[in-house]
Amino acid sequence: MNLRIPGPTPLPPDVLAAVGKQMINHRGPEFEAMFKDITGWLKVFFETSNDLFVLTSSGTGGMEAAVVNTLSPGDRVLCVPIGVFGERFAAIAEAYGAAVTRMPYPMGKAAVPAEVAAKIEAEGPFKAVIFTQNETSTGVTNDVEGLCRAIREAQTPAPLIIVDGISGLGAIRLQTDAWGVDVLVAGSQKAWMAPPGLAFISFSARAWEAYATAKMPRYYFDLGLARRYAERNQTPATPNVSALYGLHVSLQQMVAEGVEAVAARHQRIGDYCRAGCLELGLNLFAQPGYYSNTVTAATLQPGLSAKKVLEDLRTRYDIICGSTKAPGVEMLRVGHMGYVSEADLDEVFAALAKLLA
Amino acid sequence: MNLRIPGPTPLPPDVLAAVGKQMINHRGPEFEAMFKDITGWLKVFFETSNDLFVLTSSGTGGMEAAVVNTLSPGDRVLCVPIGVFGERFAAIAEAYGAAVTRMPYPMGKAAVPAEVAAKIEAEGPFKAVIFTQNETSTGVTNDVEGLCRAIREAQTPAPLIIVDGISGLGAIRLQTDAWGVDVLVAGSQKAWMAPPGLAFISFSARAWEAYATAKMPRYYFDLGLARRYAERNQTPATPNVSALYGLHVSLQQMVAEGVEAVAARHQRIGDYCRAGCLELGLNLFAQPGYYSNTVTAATLQPGLSAKKVLEDLRTRYDIICGSTKAPGVEMLRVGHMGYVSEADLDEVFAALAKLLA
Numbered sequence: 265m266n267l268r269i270p271g272p273t274p275l276p277p278d279v280l281a282a283v284g285k286q287m288i289n290h291r292g293p294e295f296e297a298m299f300k301d302i303t304g305w306l307k308v309f310f311e312t313s314n315d316l317f318v319l320t321s322s323g324t325g326g327m328e329a330a331v332v333n334t335l336s337p338g339d340r341v342l343c344v345p346i347g348v349f350g351e352r353f354a355a356i357a358e359a360y361g362a363a364v365t366r367m368p369y370p371m372g373k374a375a376v377p378a379e380v381a382a383k384i385e386a387e388g389p390f391k392a393v394i395f396t397q398n399e400t401s402t403g404v405t406n407d408v409e410g411l412c413r414a415i416r417e418a419q420t421p422a423p424l425i426i427v428d429g430i431s432g433l434g435a436i437r438l439q440t441d442a443w444g445v446d447v448l449v450a451g452s453q454k455a456w457m458a459p460p461g462l463a464f465i466s467f468s469a470r471a472w473e474a475y476a477t478a479k480m481p482r483y484y485f486d487l488g489l490a491r492r493y494a495e496r497n498q499t500p501a502t503p504n505v506s507a508l509y510g511l512h513v514s515l516q517q518m519v520a521e522g523v524e525a526v527a528a529r530h531q532r533i534g535d536y537c538r539a540g541c542l543e544l545g546l547n548l549f550a551q552p553g554y555y556s557n558t559v560t561a562a563t564l565q566p567g568l569s570a571k572k573v574l575e576d577l578r579t580r581y582d583i584i585c586g587s588t589k590a591p592g593v594e595m596l597r598v599g600h601m602g603y604v605s606e607a608d609l610d611e612v613f614a615a616l617a618k619l620l621a
Numbered sequence: 622m623n624l625r626i627p628g629p630t631p632l633p634p635d636v637l638a639a640v641g642k643q644m645i646n647h648r649g650p651e652f653e654a655m656f657k658d659i660t661g662w663l664k665v666f667f668e669t670s671n672d673l674f675v676l677t678s679s680g681t682g683g684m685e686a687a688v689v690n691t692l693s694p695g696d697r698v699l700c701v702p703i704g705v706f707g708e709r710f711a712a713i714a715e716a717y718g719a720a721v722t723r724m725p726y727p728m729g730k731a732a733v734p735a736e737v738a739a740k741i742e743a744e745g746p747f748k749a750v751i752f753t754q755n756e757t758s759t760g761v762t763n764d765v766e767g768l769c770r771a772i773r774e775a776q777t778p779a780p781l782i783i784v785d786g787i788s789g790l791g792a793i794r795l796q797t798d799a800w801g802v803d804v805l806v807a808g809s810q811k812a813w814m815a816p817p818g819l820a821f822i823s824f825s826a827r828a829w830e831a832y833a834t835a836k837m838p839r840y841y842f843d844l845g846l847a848r849r850y851a852e853r854n855q856t857p858a859t860p861n862v863s864a865l866y867g868l869h870v871s872l873q874q875m876v877a878e879g880v881e882a883v884a885a886r887h888q889r890i891g892d893y894c895r896a897g898c899l900e901l902g903l904n905l906f907a908q909p910g911y912y913s914n915t916v917t918a919a920t921l922q923p924g925l926s927a928k929k930v931l932e933d934l935r936t937r938y939d940i941i942c943g944s945t946k947a948p949g950v951e952m953l954r955v956g957h958m959g960y961v962s963e964a965d966l967d968e969v970f971a972a973l974a975k976l977l978a
Contacts (some may be wrong), residue, residue, distance in 0.1 A: 265643070265645070267643075267648050269648075271859060272644040272645075272646075272859060272862055273644065274644055275643060275644060276641060278776065280641045280642070280643060281641060283640060283863050284637045284638060284641025285637070286622070286624075286631060286632060286637060287624055287629040287630065287631055287632060287810070287816065288622070288624065288629075288941075289624065289626050289629075289941045290629060290817070291626075292935070292941060316726070318757055320677075320678055320679050320817070320818050321677055321678050321682065321841065322677050322841070322858035322859045322860070323678075323858065323859065324840075324841050324858035325682075325841045325858070326858070328840055328841045355840065356794035356840045356841075359838050359839065359840040359843075360838040361838060393818060402622050409960075451859070453644070453859055453862075459644065459861070459862055459863040460647070460677070460859040460860060460861055460862055460863075461677050461818045461861030461863070461864065480838070481716050481717040481718060481837070481838065482716065483681075483685055483687045483712065483713045483716040483717070484678065484679070484681050484682045484713075484842075484909075485841075486716075486938050487702075500681070501679035501680065501682070502628060502629060502679045502680065502808070502817040502818075503679070503817060503818070504816070504817055504818030504861060504864070505629055505810075505816055505817055506640050506816040506818070506819075506863050506864060506867075507818065507861070507863060520806075526831055578649070584645075584646045584649060611805065618855070619866065
């Protein structure tokens with residue numbers, strides 16, 4: 265099978281072998297050494313010296329952790345969704361009682377730093393601003409650095425900056441400390457080449473200050489509890505050991521390759537995917553200049569059904585792509601993060617060439 | 622390694638092989654067929670026709686789901702902890718604003734149905750009563766049937782009955798429908814012979830009635846959302862695919878063996894462990910009549926340190942047991958659920974015989 269959805273992503277053979285290892289004591293020295301490695305290696309790719317926690321949940325659980333550990337009901341929060349997952353973050357904040365101001369962008373567009381700054385100046389102050397690094401549903405990567413700078417310049421003291429990096433991090437650089445991101449969330453099943461079921465979250469000193477007064481209820485996702493256990497390289501509840509085994513192998517390779525090299529490799533494969541789509545006569549849905557290097561959304565020619573193309577790809581070629589709904593447009597999504605080669609994409613293009621002919 | 626903690630438990634070879642399988646699309650037909658099997662097979666062991674959901678979290682996340690989907694802040698809840706994990710359930714309810722009345726039993730004791738009924742009559746009505754089927758920290762199994770009957774007789778309309786079955790279910794029978802348990806929680810890394818990172822929760826019609834008015838905030842653990850996705854045999858967020866692969870294999874075997882046979886096997890191995898401990902001159906910590914068939918807490922002779930014994934077992938014999946803190950008592954805990962044989966316990970007894978000599 266050629267699994268080309270934007271997560272879960274295929275796992276390299278040595279990662280799979282590790283995932284299938286026998287259980288160990290999650291409160292014993294072998295686990296603790298592994299968990300310490302993983303936490304440290306994740307910080308390399310988060311480009312941070314902030315605290316970082318590994319939670320046993322989907323990425324969505326990490327988003328919930330970001331909200332409930334920093335905010336109180338009634339807190340004013342600016343959410344800047346550019347697609348489905350940005351909207352989900354706003355829904356989580358609302359579910360816990362935040363007073364959410366939405367500043368949505370049309371699907372396919374990136375957020376504009378100056379416009380976000382203007383919104384803050386006009387309607388602020390906000391306790392936090394929440395946005396997405398890489399919108400999985402549309403293949404758009406935001407200008408995180410520009411957004412952070414604009415947000416900080418628009419309000420003093422600056423709001424907390426909370427970013428969903430789930431489908432970008434580990435492939436597209438995000439300089440947490442240099443750019444001033446307070447809370448950053450990622451998920452194991454994306455560029456990390458590990459199974460689903462782990463969320464990662466970095467938490468700045470300013471985030472801990474917010475934690476001290478944050479009143480939203482929490483237990484399972486309480487990072488104060490996680491911090492106490494992290495001192496012993498343990499977790500409050502039984503962690504997802506199998507996924508951690510895999511992540512331990514994949515992260516070690518990623519760190520050896522280096523943050524810049526991993527990002528450059530994803531730039532190349534992103535360029536390759538976009539060129540291939542254009543050659544097939546497909547259009548790129550994302551706004552030029554904000555193309556994602558982890559997932560490409562390609563618009564089909566009028567009259568073609570994405571559902572039908574996906575079904576044909578699956579049943580006739582054993583290729584699994586994704587789709588996205590946008591008003592009046594039929595789109596395919598092709599994932600190209602983590603364990604993926606040009607040859608994998610060539611297979612997709614060859615199949616699409618036949619199907620679209 | 623002879624892993625004899627009460628979870629994560631060792632996985633059989635065919636389960637491990639399944640855990641190491643390549644990723645698939647979590648929104649595709651192969652996943653949906655697997656998820657449907659798993660949900661149905663779990664219901665066999667939950668002995669229920671209630672809705673049942675598989676969540677990507679530790680068992681503790683399932684406990685949180687039980688609370689936040691049924692209760693509102695201020696709701697009066699009776700918690701009957703008989704150990705560490707019963708106390709955790711009370712802490713979760715309190716974190717979300719429930720008005721918790723605690724009725725704790727000393728470590729090693731089971732809850733007494735008539736006493737719980739008297740408490741409800743004296744201090745009720747309660748919106749819910751929460752207790753543990755099998756207390757992992759002390760090796761005590763409650764009389765769930767008796768407790769359910771007493772609770773229902775003590776209050777009309779009956780409170781919601783919410784039970785933590787994490788370390789018992791799949792080994793010790795719990796007849797959800799026959800006994801009237803509204804919400805029951807379990808976790809994959811215990812008797813189910815699967816990796817950690819999945820929680821299971823059954824939800825009765827009465828629980829859904831409570832859900833309709835429950836005001837505690839929730840998103841990641843929202844069972845209403847889970848129910849909508851379950852109609853397509855999917856989950857709202859990316860699930861723990863690797864653990865599901867393993868569970869799919871182990872559950873199929875458990876269902877083939879049958880609920881009664883699996884319980885009888887655990888009765889035998891429980892008896893075997895207790896006999897072996899007594900033969901070594903250790904005392905059983907649990908109250909007679911309430912011995913757990915999944916984990917045994919054995920009291921060491923005065924002057925012996927549990928920490929030292931555990932360390933020697935690990936470093937000299939590659940045997941990993943657990944311990945428990947109780948005032949003035951040093952205890953070992955030996956797990957014997959799921960993939961365990963008499964020979965595994967013989968190894969533990971032989972090592973202990975040398976260490977205690």
